[in-house]
Amino acid sequence: MSENILETIKLFYDYSGLQVLTGVDLQVEKGERHAIIGPNGAGKTTLFNVITGMYSPSRGKVMFKGKNVSGFKPHKLSRLGMGRSFQITSTFHNLSTFQNIRMGVLSRMGIRFNMFNRVDKMEEVTKETNAILERINLKEETHAPADALSYGKHRSLEVSLAMSTDPDLVMLDEPTAGMSRDETHNAVDLIRRLTEGKTMVIVEHDMDVVFSLADRITVLHHGKVLAVGKPDEIRNMKEVKDAYLGHRREV
């Protein structure tokens, strides 16, 4: 039987009385890449923010690895194994590409970076950091400050940073927003490689990205789950088409 790593149970959220989530039941299985889609204003970003601890739900539960984590703050969720990237870029701007990734590696290994660390430990960290930079095609930008990277590379760094702590679940909020077609193509390729065999939840507008990455999709509409299924099933569901057409967007 498949195991849910993440579940929301009758989740509600309102912005000062404006009901945005109205009883969301989401189930994410361990090892799957799960996309959350839906027309504008469906509540996707709000749901993302409630799951990742930016907001506390007004009612309902968020269950992560079988534990009720409703209202837990992001750093606590991170310690429990929930990684995330942000829609707003979240790298350390003044640090180099190398230093950014090293932060993630250090955090995964539970090491604080200081002059008293054992040299062999730091060598291991450096080796691992370089291996990641190689894998994400940022080897040439090793010493460049994160700020100096192109938009696409910066966002790739961000996703890699989220993955470098080796989370049990990674939550990605529109990782390809604002990218060109080429950048999007590269980012999808990178995300696919980095999340191989891992569990990922992605909130994404770009349907090409969703259909090429997701094993399963949950469609939100008016703050509730409208449909759940494999990409092909979702593509052919009349109620999903109707929800999108009502918002002049095609699936």
Ligand SMILES: Nc1ncnc2c1ncn2[C@@H]1O[C@H](COP(=O)(O)OP(=O)(O)OP(=O)(O)O)[C@@H](O)[C@H]1O
């Ligand atoms: N900080 C806020 N204060 C008040 N209302 C908000 C706030 N953020 C979002 N909303 C409203 O909540 C509803 C859901 O917004 P949300 O951003 O979660 O939807 P979404 O599905 O992510 O939309 P989009 O596809 O446009 O990104 C919208 O009606 C939006 O106007």
